[in-house]
Amino acid sequence: MGTLFHSPFHPAIQDLKVTIQDSSLIFSSQNFDHEENSIFLSNIDQVLNFHVQTVHFFPANPDFPPEAVVARLKNALTKVMKHYDFLDGRLKMNHQTGRLEIERNGLGVGFVVASTKFLLDEIGDLVYPNPAFMQLIVNGLNKFDDQPLCVVQVTSFKCGGVALGISTNHVLFDGTSFKTFLQNIASQSFDDKPFTAVPCNNRRLLAARSPPQVTFEHPELLKLKLPIGDEPPPVFDSTQETLDFKIFSLSPTDLNHLKEKALTAKKITGFNVVTAHIWRCKALSFNSEQNNRDRVSVVLYAVDIRPRLCPPLPNSYCGNAVLTAYASAKCADLEDEPFSKIVDLVTEGAARMTDEYARSAIDWGEVHKGFPNGEFLISSWWRLGLDEVVYPWGKPRYSCPVVCHRKDIILLFPEIGGASSNGVNVLVALPGKEMEKFQTLFYEFLK
Template sequence: MSPLPPPPQREDLKVTIKSSSLVHPPPPPPPPHEKKMRRSMFLSNIDQPYNVDIDTVYFFPPNKAFPPSSVCEAIERALRELLVPYDFLAGRLATDPVTGRREIDCNGAGAGFVVASSERTFEEVRELGYSYRAFRQLVPSRSSTGLHDWPLIVIQVTSFKCGAFAMGLSNNHITFDGASVKMFLQNLASIAGRGPLIIHPCNDRHLLAARSPPRVMYPHLELKKVEEKEEKATATKPVHIAQAMNDDLETKFFRLGPADIAKLKEKGRTTKVVPTSFNAVMTHVWRCKALSEVDNDDDDDREERSSLLSRVLYSVDLRTRLGPQVLPRSYTGNAVLRTYGAATYGQLEGGPFSSLVEIVREGLLRVTEDYVRSFVDMLGKYETVPNGDLIITTWWRLGIEEVEYPWGRPVSYYPVTRPRKHVVVLFPNVADFRNAVNIMVSLPPQHMVRFVRLFYSLLS
């Protein structure tokens, strides 16, 4: 990917890296008899494709009891202590020489910690709204930190002129899914305040291992087979999730408040089912996104277009589907499966909203334990790619904004992702906690005009 051009002056946060270092776990006590063997962590088939960096930034207001220097000390100390129960975070990606599978070498090479400062005030940053170019300066990157042996997790603390600060987190997706990030941050917050480890992580990725021999029992239309897997794969260099994306996109944020969500739930209600907030919101976004990409003024193609299929992909947390006896809630790996809903453009345009919500609901009900095991087996048997024209990524109901640090909760947080046409991101409006949702949409300008019109007209 070619480097981003320098941000415009308004978006230049004038960030200076003051220090960058590797944080190592405390030395273990000497073994009683013999040297402990270095551990390698098995990665499940769900983990394997996620060799990408995920970046988020959390903003905190000034706190006289916790100046940025004190916060930096507390976070660095907490990170060091957490590298004992989360030993894999100090490791590096490697390849098993026998199986050719990607794994984590728990070699204690260290996690990254960066201290930075900005010449801007927090209010100046807030006035920008969301800016990918600005926020990229608040999350750690190879080019800015000088950490060439890039760790699996890096934290950057950036102080502003007013005493406020931002905590930027960059982690390889192989380490955590969204639910795991929340658990990690809960532990980080507790230990930063000299409290205990409040969630003991379950690091056994064998819990989602494939069966031998694999048994693919469902069609798995959420995946598209590319080719039979080769016998050996390599642990390739992580690819930033923002790579290979079109820059000629317009990004807008849409907020749905409690009244809007209630209205969508009422529209999706049937005599048997009242939809969840997520199902109602996701259906609305799917409908608007699909219809925004077609020109309804072109009557010549209308009939042909109405029979085309749109498929939306959305994630299911397997911890809630498989139960604690199969998969503990403290499982640290990627325990997500993308299920799907499919409808024709004719259904999306003219069908009742409640029938579309039911399609989304059926996609979630599809995910049983047998389905999950079949999904994992398919990932091991074939090379696959997501099979959909829209992927909805959600941070909405994770509760990350509710994590209580010694210096308070974040006043806002954002996933720092480069615009992608076929990905919509849902995340909480922190001021309203879980009662409102922010929706990040990136589209070509002509599609965005139609999306805006549909978003509000179909909401009424």
């Protein structure tokens, strides 16, 4: 059960030989008053000042050659900025309040047109996070003097396929609002389609209460002592440690088997059983000279709070509306307890995220500078459905973030085929000895 992903690369495709053909800025049509156009960012947004890059691969469509795709995307981006007018602003620190803000100054969204001499089918399995995919977006950032919050790069392949690379600062979107953004770009790429959903841009819906009311302990959050005006370090900052990297594939049969093992659990979902399985393997593979069985392991995972607040946030809320849930247990319990008990711990961690708990966490961010605190984080792109977005030239063959290998973040990606395939790929980076043990446990606990 379960398979190890293998994707041998020909050395040539480690360099896609991308050529930039054109770099420009797209501007919204809004008029800006520089003194009154700073956008409030919530305490959730505040700790997410880093760029997220995603790449969306499209096979060739004879009705939409690359130049037509470029024209439609550029036009669509111009149109969507009617409702996303903050996209062409810039991030700034308000040194009086010590808070990051978006200044709606109309400095533009980056738009880059590029090409490669490779065929789409030559660049390897799209599921494997090839470092060369960075060329499909990062090159564009280097073409601008300042730091746009959003840069779009369209790269054409020799076969007529295209890669849509998008880099956005995480303060703009979480996964749900980013998908809505893509759906709106896709809809405006057609000749006569309305917006999929007009975004709700009122980020004060997630403002802290006045005065703040921290009613829970929040062990999942780490306090920082920073002077006012200083920016916090990146969440889960990467280290220079040498890591092994592997992808573990769980088929629908594997997922059903994990659900059967968790038959007596309170809430059996694909995410809950996969998270419990990974947590167990990661915790027990930890290298320590001390007695590992007495060590407490903490797993973190994101929960969308839109439906959990009272009243609920609009589904179209634009910004970050996810908070970090956690589950903790001694390694002895993770090793000895029935799998259903571990699944229950994951379920209880998400259920903890009530309206009051979420508001308390937001208020905690008002009192303390800090960020999520745990042994590792599971970040799931599995059910997000980015490859289900329909453009005039079709759906993406595959959509994925461009990632670096980090031992404190384990990623869940869909298989090619998206939600309809139901399988999941688990991307893991660990030091060599820990990886060996993780791999052994991964398959052992699948039996």
